[in-house]
Amino acid sequence: MMIMGSLAEKVRQFTPNWFAITMGNGIVFLILAALPIHFSGQQILAEALWAIDTVVYMIFALMFTARLIIYPDTIKPMLQHPVQSMFLGAIPMGLVPIINGIVIFAGPRFGSDVYSLAFFVWCFDVVLAVVIAIGVPYLAFRSQNHAFEKLTAVLLLPIVAPEVAASSAAVLAPHLAPEIARYIIGAGYVLWAISVPQAFMVLTLVFFRLVIHKLPHRDLGVSSWLTLGPIGTGALGLLTLGQAAPAAFSGTQLASVAITARDFGVIGGLLLWGMGIWWLVCAILFMSHYRREGLPFNLGWWGLTFPLGVYVAATLNLYFITQLIVFEVIGIVLAGLLLGLWLIVLIKTLNALIHGRLFHAPCLNDLN
Structure with a gap:
């Protein structure tokens, strides 16, 4: 009875913050699989982390679903909480590395059925991501209690x-029929447009808030790394969509546009990458400041992994x-930093x- 009671309370207290773990683990195995240098057991390690991450995500999804069903009175406090609600975005983001792992690891072994599975899971993820990207800000506009001095990159x-x-x-996209691939790439650019401009508006607010109110409280100190997320993913999206577009649109009226998208992807990706350097250095400087104060551990520490990982x-x-060695060197050095931070967290x-x-x-404090 005590065990069941303890489990029930854990379900009740389960927050979307936990999905940040699957984001962090996910980007680590994707980076391991993509490293230009190789070591013994690298692929096995990457696949093992993908399998573990998939199981962990399923457990988290079951616990979160159980909370929503068994404790419906906790839904409104979560949605109204100005920080807790933001982590709902971690649910679709934590699923994306698993989808990529299905394509990269399972696809070559099991063929087209696996790619079809990845496609359907991706469609579900897209719907969930868009609903959260619109719904949570709408709640912030309508009913959540926010203050400019408390605003962070969360x-x-x-x-x-x-x-x-x-x-x-x-x-x-490259693993699906061309007509489907074209829709997916087009949807990818729309999804990019839904996120990146709004993210830059938030980055502007974060910059201004830092100027006026200085660094946030140490409990949210790690949030300074989140600024790398939209910059790194924005650059990655332009680069990868641009590389996938020419093959998908080959032989169509948009073939020349796809070539332009490829070239623009390199230019745009490089511009965003350059902006990321500024935020990366600032994040490192912020952490040196917080280290002197002492940073209490919480699940927010996983913010040290995914944003850096996408960068x-x-x-x-x-x-x-580009085959420019400078990017290889910087990428390997930053990958080493990522793995070190991941192990610590x-x-x-x-x-x-x-x-x-x-x-x-925290959103349930008033209910306890």
């Missing part, structure tokens, strides 16, 4: 989800496309999980 989380799905479109992915794609998460310190939903 506000990006629901907005960025569609552009993450857009980058996955380019991974999936690494964009860097490596720039290398694969993973160890701290497992330790906190063992001691039962992570199951707490």
Whole structure:
């Protein structure tokens, strides 16, 4: 009875923040699979992490669904919470690396049926991402309690989800029939447009808030790394969609447009990559400041992984496309930083999980 009661309380306190773990693990196995340098067991390790991440995501999805069904009174407080609600964006974003893993790892072994499965899961992810990207900001506009001095880059989380799905479109498109691939790539550009301009508006607000109110409280200190997310994914989307477009639109009236998209992808990706350098250096400087204050561990620490990871992915794609060694070197160095941060956060998460310190939903404080 005590075990069941404990599990029930964990379900009740389960938050969408947990899906940030699947985002972080996901980008790590994708980077491992894409590294231009190779080591023994690299592919096996990447596939194993993908399999583990898939199982973990399914467990999280079951727990979150159980919370919504068994404890419907917790839904409104979650949606009205100005921070907790933002992490709903982690649900579709955590699914994207798993979809990419299906294409990269399972596709070559099992063929077209696997690619069809990935396509249907991607469609579900797109719908979920768009609903959250519109719904959560709408709640922020209508009823959530926000203050400018408390604004952080966490506000990006629901907005960025569609552009993450857009980058996955380019991974999936080459493995589908051309007529379907064309729709997917077109949808990818629309998803990119839904996210990136709004993300840059938020980045502007974050910049201005930092100027006026300085760094956020140390509990949200890691959120400074989230600024890399839309920049890295935005660059990655332009690069990968541009590379996938010519083959998909070959022989159609839009063939020349697809070539332009490829060239624009390189230019646009490089411009966004350059902007990312500024935010990356700022994030490192911010962390040096917080280190002196002491950063309390929470699930937000997983924000150290996915945003940096997508920036690494964009860097490596720039290398694969341009063959400029500078991008290879920077990509490998940043990949090493990513793996180091991932290991630190993973160890701290497992330790906190063992001691039962992570199951707490701040939005339910008034209900307890």
